[in-house]
Amino acid sequence: MTALPPGLQAERTVLAWRRTLPAVGLCLAAVVRAALVHPHPAHVVAVAGACVAAASVVAGAATRHRRYCRRADDPRPLGLPIPAAVSLAVFATAGAALAALA
Numbered sequence: 001m002t003a004l005p006p007g008l009q010a011e012r013t014v015l016a017w018r019r020t021l022p023a024v025g026l027c028l029a030a031v032v033r034a035a036l037v038h039p040h041p042a043h044v045v046a047v048a049g050a051c052v053a054a055a056s057v058v059a060g061a062a063t064r065h066r067r068y069c070r071r072a073d074d075p076r077p078l079g080l081p082i083p084a085a086v087s088l089a090v091f092a093t094a095g096a097a098l099a100a101l102a
Helices: 007-039 041-070 081-101
Strands: none
Touching: 007 041, 007 081, 041 081
16 A cells, blocks of 8 residues: 555645635525525524634634645644634524524
């Protein structure tokens, strides 16, 4: 079995963050549209959660891209704050969206 190039995993991580950005942007647009079309107090929480998720994904993508540009084989993970912020924001958005449906 041949060894993989040292920067391959870091490159895949950068590409994964870049693929996540459009998905989060579309979710944010959908939540904002729903808040404008059907005003509900829960939509404010949903929009705020989607904004936090989008900002966290942008921060994660920028961090991974900077590390990859400096040194392609940098194995350090992002740390807990960015993935935790993305997870909490997604749960807040989903909870608020479900509350608005009820």
